Amino acid sequence: MVDQITLPATREAELNxxxxxFHFAFRAFTAKPDQLLETRGLQRVHHRILYFVxxxxxxxxxxxLTILGVTKQALHAPLRQLIAMNLVNDTPDANDKRGKCLNLTADGRNLESALSGAQRKKMxxxxxxxxxxxxxxxxxxxxQLIEPSKEE
Amino acid sequence: MVDQITLPATREAELNxxxxxFHFAFRAFTAKPDQLLETRGLQRVHHRILYFVxxxxxxxxxxxLTILGVTKQALHAPLRQLIAMNLVNDTPDANDKRGKCLNLTADGRNLESALSGAQRKKMxxxxxxxxxxxxxxxxxxxxQLIEPSKEE
DNA sequence: GTAATTTGGTCAACCATATTGACTTTTATC
DNA sequence: GATAAAAGTCAATATGGTTGACCAAATTAC
Incomplete structure (x- = not known):
């Protein structure tokens, strides 16, 4: 049954x-910020927003929205929360007043620094x-894992 | 302001x-199985169960439960679904009839192989x-990312 | 200048994933 | 026989996301 396509059992075990x-590293990697977020009543989604802003x-x-890969409805609630908590700032775009420019406040920078800082330190x-x-x-x-393979 | 503790701005950018x-690689890595799961009406949690079983x-x-790091109530619904779909088998433990032994059925092995196979192939x-x-x-x-650092 | 488009905000209904708490059944163990 | 352990189940709740519909303001196209 073993041919060129089927991987040897030992290699398959190595890949497993x-x-x-990957699974457990990701879990461990998000654990510390999650813990810190909880003390503030925030969740992982807030960290993602703070990070990319x-x-x-x-x-x-x-x-x-494009970076996060979610709908505006999904972003709406947590973003408003961050603005209400004065962690994120939304000022109208000078050039196009329809648009809003998002930025971290001083408090937002501090929190973001604490959250991602733990991850940067570990890395x-x-x-x-x-x-x-x-x-x-x-x-x-x-x-390379991010780039799609040719066959896909 | 730059001292031994503060990382140089360029190093901080590299760490970011x-x-x-890490973030986007994880997202890309789970995208393919997620897509496959959807055609069967299943979710990521089912993949995790199938994998570890x-x-x-x-x-x-x-x-x-311990491996997955969830409560039995969280496992209950998806596991029953997998058993109902004849992808997972639960047979009473011969030694201790309170316990159930979980195993993949032939169909379960096939699906699991397709799901994780995509990831193994990519890796x-x-x-x-x-x-x-x-x-x-x-x-x-x-x-090393999984292992907690000394200071933690 | 008016119509169409874009950007963003909001409401509602819904689904999936998880939690805590309470309770039951069956089987082992002491 | 009492206690403990393994598993199953119900209910309430929270969170994070979806789709769909609709509105308001500002910009762009004509």
Whole structure:
């Protein structure tokens, strides 16, 4: 039954191990920010918003929706909450008054820094241990996982 | 303001890039199975159940709960669905009739193979391109992300 | 200048995923 | 026989998302 297409059982087991590493690494990676968010009554979705608003000053709502991959209705409630909590700022776009520019407030920057900071710190620690070549390899694998394969 | 603790802005930007790679790689990685699941009227939670039952023949409900990190009430509905669809089998444990042994049926194995197979194939492709050293580095990084740091 | 389009906001209905709490049944164990 | 363990189930609740419909304001096209 073993041919060129079927992977050897041991290789399949190795790949399964890789799947599990991915699964549990992601879970562990989001655990710390989740914990911090909870003390503020916020959820992971708020972190995602804070992160991408932080990285993209003056981002418009529509652009944010595209990055997050959700509908405006899904964004609506948590974004309003962040604005009400004075963590995010929405100022009308000077050029196109229909649009709003989203930015982090000082408080928002502080919270975002605490949330993502925990993740950056962890990544930095691991990258230090693994070395520059290893870091590059990790980045390459992740980047290739994002790109669709030819056959897809 | 820059001292030993504050990361240089460029390093922080690199780490942010790593965070985004992780985020989008995970999203891309689950997209294909999700699509396949949808055609069967199933969700990601069903994939997780099928995967871990597949890797752990005769697993008990309690052990599955621990691995998945959810409550029995959360597992209840999707597991019953999988049993009703004849994808998972629950036979009483011969030694302890209170416990049930969960296993994939032939159909369950087929579906699980299709779901995780897509992910294994993708991983295998990327690992082939990156080479053995790169694969090892990737695994090391992921494994270290799972382990809690000393300060935590 | 008016019509059409774009950007964004909001309401409602709905579904999926999870939680906590309470309770039952069956079977082991002491 | 009492207690504990494994599993099943019901209810209430929260969260995160969807689709659909509709509205208001500003811009663009004609």
């Amino acid at each position: 191990q890789a799947l599990e590493l 932080g990285r993209n000053p003056d981002i418009r709502v529509n652009a944010l 930095q620690l691991v990258f230090e241990k693994i070395g520059e070549e290893g870091e590059t390899a990790w980045r390459n694998v992740m980047a | 890039q790593a965070l985004e790679l 597949g890797r752990n023949p005769d697993i008990r409900v309690n052990a599955l 295998q492709l990327v690992f082939e391109k990156i080479g053995e050293e790169g694969e090892t580095a990737w695994r090391n990084v992921m494994a």
